[in-house]
Amino acid sequence: MPPMRIGLTGGIGCGKTAASACFGRQGFQVICADRLAHAALLDPALVREIQARWGDESLLENGLPDRDFIAERVFSEPSELRWLESRIHPRIRREWQEATRDAARDWVVDIPLLFEKGWQGDFDTTVAVVSKPQVQVQRLLGRGWTRAQIQARLAAQLPVEEKARRADHVLTNDGTLEQLEAQVAALVARLRAVRG
Numbered sequence: 001m002p003p004m005r006i007g008l009t010g011g012i013g014c015g016k017t018a019a020s021a022c023f024g025r026q027g028f029q030v031i032c033a034d035r036l037a038h039a040a041l042l043d044p045a046l047v048r049e050i051q052a053r054w055g056d057e058s059l060l061e062n063g064l065p066d067r068d069f070i071a072e073r074v075f076s077e078p079s080e081l082r083w084l085e086s087r088i089h090p091r092i093r094r095e096w097q098e099a100t101r102d103a104a105r106d107w108v109v110d111i112p113l114l115f116e117k118g119w120q121g122d123f124d125t126t127v128a129v130v131s132k133p134q135v136q137v138q139r140l141l142g143r144g145w146t147r148a149q150i151q152a153r154l155a156a157q158l159p160v161e162e163k164a165r166r167a168d169h170v171l172t173n174d175g176t177l178e179q180l181e182a183q184v185a186a187l188v189a190r191l192r193a194v195r196g
Helices: 016-025 033-040 044-054 067-074 078-099 133-142 147-155 160-166 177-195
Strands: 005-010 029-032 107-110 125-130 169-172
Touching: 005 016, 005 160, 016 029, 016 107, 016 125, 016 177, 029 033, 029 078, 033 078, 033 107, 044 067, 044 078, 067 078, 125 160, 133 147, 169 177
Parallel strands: 005 107, 005 125, 029 107, 125 169
Antiparallel strands: none
């Protein structure tokens, strides 16, 4: 039976991480593009580039990038976001492409910007996790985000409705974890039945 590679996306605060964990419990190997991006920020060459572009204030006392400073900078200045993504995205894409070549496993790759970057062709199928806007906002406020931070992040991504329209499958995550788990289990059963 050939391996399955799923590209998982969704809006911020919609529950991609929870959905990824559900897929993990269905036997999938999970890769989180955000975690790969965070690891890429530790590359000494990129740290030097960040310091050269944004100054010493972009680094913490230990010499590592200040994620809060960087987030504030890139989500308020689209040109700076494009610059940072141009340094990080090719690297993380190579990493998940290499990992998912392991034909003995089924894979889910959680990529917030899957459709924005046109990477859906890397996968056998795509899944969008969606929530109502008010649910997204409440979840993010619960994480300590400000409304300004939430709006900046939402503006940097496709609307949730558009992600749902482009995806092959949609998971609605406005309820409980058990409800999301049931949706993932049903979807995996359908996909495995089709794969044979």
